[in-house]
Amino acid sequence: MEPMEQMETNNNPVMPEGEHAQKQYAFKVRNLTKDYDGNVVLNNISFDIPAGKIVGLLGPNGCGKTTLMKILAGLIHDYTGVIKVGGRSIGIISKAHMAYLPDSTYFPERFRTIDCINYFADFFADFDKMKAVQFAAEFGLDLNQRVKTMSKGMQEKLQLLVVMSRHADIYLLDEPLGGVDPAARSVILDIIMNNYKENATVVLSTHLVNDLEHSFDHVLMLGKGSVLVNTGIDTLRATGKTVEEIFKEVIGDAWEVD
Amino acid sequence: MLGKLIKHSFKANASAVYNVYIAMGIVGIVMLFLMLIDWTSWGDRGITMGMVFKGIAAFALCLTALVGVILTFVAVFGEFERSMYSKEGHLTFTLPVKSSSLLLAKWISGSFWVILSYTAFCLCVFCSTLYLMRQSLAMVEENDVAYSVYEMVRMLIDELSEYGGLIKVPSMTVVFNLVTLYGFNGGIRACTFVLQVYFGITLARCRPFHKIGHKLGKVLYFFGAFFVTFTFAQIVTKLISIHLVISENMFTFTISQREVETAWSLGYGAMGITNLYVTAVLSVLLFLITALLIDRKVNVD
Numbered sequence: 001m002e003p004m005e006q007m008e009t010n011n012n013p014v015m016p017e018g019e020h021a022q023k024q025y026a027f028k029v030r031n032l033t034k035d036y037d038g039n040v041v042l043n044n045i046s047f048d049i050p051a052g053k054i055v056g057l058l059g060p061n062g063c064g065k066t067t068l069m070k071i072l073a074g075l076i077h078d079y080t081g082v083i084k085v086g087g088r089s090i091g092i093i094s095k096a097h098m099a100y101l102p103d104s105t106y107f108p109e110r111f112r113t114i115d116c117i118n119y120f121a122d123f124f125a126d127f128d129k130m131k132a133v134q135f136a137a138e139f140g141l142d143l144n145q146r147v148k149t150m151s152k153g154m155q156e157k158l159q160l161l162v163v164m165s166r167h168a169d170i171y172l173l174d175e176p177l178g179g180v181d182p183a184a185r186s187v188i189l190d191i192i193m194n195n196y197k198e199n200a201t202v203v204l205s206t207h208l209v210n211d212l213e214h215s216f217d218h219v220l221m222l223g224k225g226s227v228l229v230n231t232g233i234d235t236l237r238a239t240g241k242t243v244e245e246i247f248k249e250v251i252g253d254a255w256e257v258d
Numbered sequence: 259m260l261g262k263l264i265k266h267s268f269k270a271n272a273s274a275v276y277n278v279y280i281a282m283g284i285v286g287i288v289m290l291f292l293m294l295i296d297w298t299s300w301g302d303r304g305i306t307m308g309m310v311f312k313g314i315a316a317f318a319l320c321l322t323a324l325v326g327v328i329l330t331f332v333a334v335f336g337e338f339e340r341s342m343y344s345k346e347g348h349l350t351f352t353l354p355v356k357s358s359s360l361l362l363a364k365w366i367s368g369s370f371w372v373i374l375s376y377t378a379f380c381l382c383v384f385c386s387t388l389y390l391m392r393q394s395l396a397m398v399e400e401n402d403v404a405y406s407v408y409e410m411v412r413m414l415i416d417e418l419s420e421y422g423g424l425i426k427v428p429s430m431t432v433v434f435n436l437v438t439l440y441g442f443n444g445g446i447r448a449c450t451f452v453l454q455v456y457f458g459i460t461l462a463r464c465r466p467f468h469k470i471g472h473k474l475g476k477v478l479y480f481f482g483a484f485f486v487t488f489t490f491a492q493i494v495t496k497l498i499s500i501h502l503v504i505s506e507n508m509f510t511f512t513i514s515q516r517e518v519e520t521a522w523s524l525g526y527g528a529m530g531i532t533n534l535y536v537t538a539v540l541s542v543l544l545f546l547i548t549a550l551l552i553d554r555k556v557n558v559d
Binding site for chain 1: 355
């Protein structure tokens with residue numbers, strides 16, 4: 001099947017840098033290519049992600065979702081192409097306004113819950129410490145418990161609570177429901193949906209399309225190193241199909257990465 | 259932000275090595291306790307036992323300090339690699355700070371702990387030696403350690419002078435200045451060493467240098483950085499050898515080897531500074547290269 005047309009992609013390689021453009025798009029990506037020792041994961045992709053939307057970043061395993069997230073978060077540097085976050089290059093300012101939740105746990109084992117909260121409070125001006133402490137209580141996390149004594153699920157909750165305690169302009173959430181049992185998924189999803197800053201952009205990567213499709217405003221599907229779909233949810237629904245059905249159709253022959 | 263980065267880096271290293279310093283303190287207290295015991299009240303056997311226990315305690319102190327140096331290396335360099343290039347890197351690299359600030363914080367904190375471990379080791383060896391010498395040298399005066407050591411060193415130099423006649427014993431002020439300058443020299447070299455290791459670890463994470471593997475790569479690239487720095491500093495020192503002559507209240511620069519020899523024979527001191535200066539400049543260069551690699555080339559897995 002031919003990849004679905006990228007309905008809202010601006011193919012003009014010259015990016016507007018004005019304030020209007022900054023407000024309109026959270027991310028503008030042009031000609032992005034990334035390979036791992038010759039294996040191309042993202043192949044010359046270009047797309048825009050509109051600001052103030054909940055964006056589903058969908059694709060099969062190995063299609064480059066995590067790589068793309070890491071590049072946007074400033075963790076991967078050796079790529080080619082141009083990326084603008086709110087009209088600026090990736091740097092201190094973009095990081096100050098972006099809350100990133102990786103797909104793995106990252107707090108040092110010696111940290112206690114309160115240390116993690118204080119760490120975020122030290123570095124992020126938009127961090128709401130009271131909210132984080134309140135979250136910890138709701139999650140049943142002891143403020144003095146050390147990370148090394150927590151289960152993986154508790155560590156994931158801890159990371160989620162500190163990330164969602166920020167009043168960021170952009171939230172990059174990499175597989176927040178990955179490895180979580182179905183009962184906990186709705187709880188985590190509620191936390192995300194009820195706590196992000198108003199008018200912020202939330203980019204959620206997942207392969208659990210069914211659980212999340214009702215939350216998305218916009219969908220970006222990756223496969224075979226390319227952008228297969230980049231469109232608003234209303235446009236997708238106008239086709240009379242669910243996101244999951246479209247996902248299966250589009251991804252069908254795109255499981256393999258070139 | 260730099261202050262906060264230093265604080266967190268400092269705490270991370272401290273949590274790994276504080277046990278060693280507690281152990282050093284305990285051994286030191288045991289040594290003092292052994293010193294206060296009147297072994298003579300148990301006769302000849304008691305004196306022998308006292309000597310053995312004191313010897314063991316002095317050895318234990320030196321050993322603890324040596325373990326402290328090794329543990330500090332493991333803690334400082336392990337923490338750098340873990341916090342930058344492992345899963346913790348996802349947190350470190352998403353902080354709104356410059357790469358150079360990250361590196362500088364790690365460098366300051368790491369150098370502090372390495373210098374502290376060196377200093378503790380030197381002090382422990384010094385105290386242990388003095389502690390054992392107190393038992394055999396009657397000339398050591400009570401409650402004046404500095405004077406006692408000075409007297410011992412002077413005696414040693416007087417002995418040597420009888421054979422060579424090249425060195426006159428410097429005054430306490432000159433000795434103090436020399437110790438300060440040589441301490442500063444050692445500090446700069448410790449900082450350089452820390453940065454060379456950071457550079458090796460970082461380069462081993464960059465394409466295409468990562469292909470030989472992180473473990474082998476970081477060792478090879480560290481030795482590469484060490485070799486280049488050392489060789490370049492040696493070459494420059496051969497070409498331009500500048501010394502700092504230290505007298506009681508004056509520091510003067512000289513490029514004459516004869517003036518250096520004269521200074522020592524007059525009871526002054528001297529220290530070569532070309533090598534130190536070149537090493538310091540190369541450290542700054544290495545810092546900039548490492549920061550650039552972190553900024554442009556490194557990926558967090």
